Amino acid sequence: MTSPRKASSPAPPGTTAGPTADSPASGPAPADITAVPLRHPGRWVASAVVAVLFAMLVHSLVSNPRFQWHVVGHYLFSEQILRGLWATVYLTVIAMAIGIVGGAALAVMRLSPNPLLGGAAWLYTWFFRGTPVLVQLLFWSFISAVYPRLSLGVPFGPEFVHGSANQFISIFTAAILGLGLNEAAYMSEIVRAGILSVDPGQNEAALALGMPRGLLMRRIVLPQAMRVIIPPTGNETISMLKTTSLVSVISFTEILYAAQAVYARTYQTIPLLIVASIWYLALTSLLTVGQYYLERRYGRGVAARGATPPQKLRALMTSLRAPDSSGAR
């Protein structure tokens, strides 16, 4: 894959030294430099300080009985916690799905020549980005106070379905709406930036080939916009994973609420918060890996693609096992 780059690589450094050695002013070739390396005492001191601080942290984590690691171990895989974990995962997935689809739609509206569509998208973003997501979640959970009765039908005309708001908007729906609609506002800006980052020449080339708008967007613009869209979207997903903890205030049982439910009973507050934190860290680590591979996929044709870390590791293992053929694949 990298062969064309190799072919154009510059000549080895030895050859560039040639002309200077040949210049008439110089006598015999200069010897290699054997200078005393510069010392960096500051770095050594800083390293020592960091090492001591780290040792203190580890020591306290291990030796402080109040962390109650046996309680952490006991609850880490308990059924109640795992059920909360699962709720956190699907809440994140659904809210991000709403956010991405809604954000893409809002971004296309913002970029449309129709001022009404553009204005509506702008207003949406202004409102949902301008109020705290916690407030929005509370609003959705109390929606029946504002609209006690919801119905579906012709505007100002007959109704087909109707019922009480509490019946339609459960705590789960309120959580999904609160998180998803808020996320759409942020995603719309990310998608818009991605679309605007694509060279206008790409549009023209696709139009000149006779591509209709939809195909042009799907095959040419969005795949290129992805390169710009994915890193902040990964960031948003990680952020969303943790923001789902807010829905515990409307009594939706995700992992934090599950942990709170346990310590409300047992008073083992700290170990259960640690349990929740461990799971959050595990999930964000997983997402980071996923993001790496997504970026790789959409970077093709633009970024030089080296080996993935697992491939590098495998190559290293092979070279260690067969030291004679260290350069071979």
Place this chain on the structure above:
Amino acid sequence: MTEPVVPMVKAEGVRKSFGAHRVLRGIDLEVAPGEVTCLIGRSGSGKTTFLRCINHLEKISGGRLSVDGELVGYRQRGDKVYELHDRDIARKRAEIGMVFQRFNLFPHMTALQNVVEAPVRVKKEPRASVVERAAALLERVGLGGRASFYPSQLSGGQQQRVAIARALAMQPKLLLFDEPTSALDPELVGEVLDVMRGLAADGMTMVVVTHEMGFAREVGDNLVFMDGGVIVESGAPREVLSNPTDERLRTFLSKVL
């Protein structure tokens, strides 16, 4: 000379303004099938704008412009003219190839994928036969061994040749070139002009905006000099280049030759 051949491009008093800025002030031009027409002129003379009007990348503000006997961007029924739907405009564009100054290859696709994309997605041709044709086209522009390379791994000249193959894959009846060699290093210009020369020899109808006077003289059937949004002089290239009558053309030629 009076055979009833429908001109491939026919412009009658074509005007185009960007706001108050009048870029084209009445262009009259005919391009016969199989002919190579070269447009020359200073930058800002309107030649690129006129080229972009031919496949409706720019909408004309006045006059009449038709390709192969059909109005560009409009439909005439009786004495009324209707705007075309985006879909119909796209269908007409698919019959006209365009090659850009800055290549505009799709960077996320390999050379082969660039060539295959439109015939498969726009014309809905079976992929297998398109891939075969695309490989042959890449071979023809001298890039048979580069099919799996991404544009970023190709030189400017190679990218432009892929762009030509991409346009040819749609089997267009007309090819538009917008300064195809202006963004290239001097030593890469020749390879692109060679491909274009081959196309002209095969009878492809081409409209070429260019600064390559040698190419215009040797390959062009018709040379058009534009200035200030109008055609100042046109005719057989040798004639126009060796006996320029207009002062503006003389000045222009003294600078580029």
